[in-house]
């Protein structure tokens with residue numbers, strides 16, 4: 001019961017924490033910088049983004065992508081230019097957004113070409129070249145971890 005900050009009287013800290021919860025599924029989102037969100041949403045929606053930072057709903061089943069509770073703005077999967085790799089039915093499922101390398105390509109590099117590390121995958125697929133992750137990756141972060149996850153997936157399929 002006392003695990004939640006709402007259990008005590010400090011209401012202000014409560015409100016701050018709630019800002020990161022998805023308005024639809026209620027799960028905690030990941031903080032994403034304004035510049036990234038501006039590059040991700042459809043051009044006609046860019047104005048709505050304003051100068052805010054956003055949270056990104058990481059829930060596989062949820063239709064919501066970026067949201068800002070204070071401004072009451074939320075964008076759905078359909079309002080974003082690229083498929084989000086962690087959402088259900090993402091197609092294509094990119095591991096590296098800058099070089100448009102899919103998870104499938106990474107897995108193939110592991111299974112068919114024997115890649116074992118991110119370095120191997122970079123050489124074999126051309127991933128992570130001309131990296132502009134802040135603009136191209138939906139989280140605004142380097143795709144290194146996504147590629148590593150895809151490698152692990154490929155290795156487990158061997």
Ligand SMILES: [Zn+2]
Pocket residue numbers: 022023024025026027057058059062063064
């Ligand atoms: Zn959600």
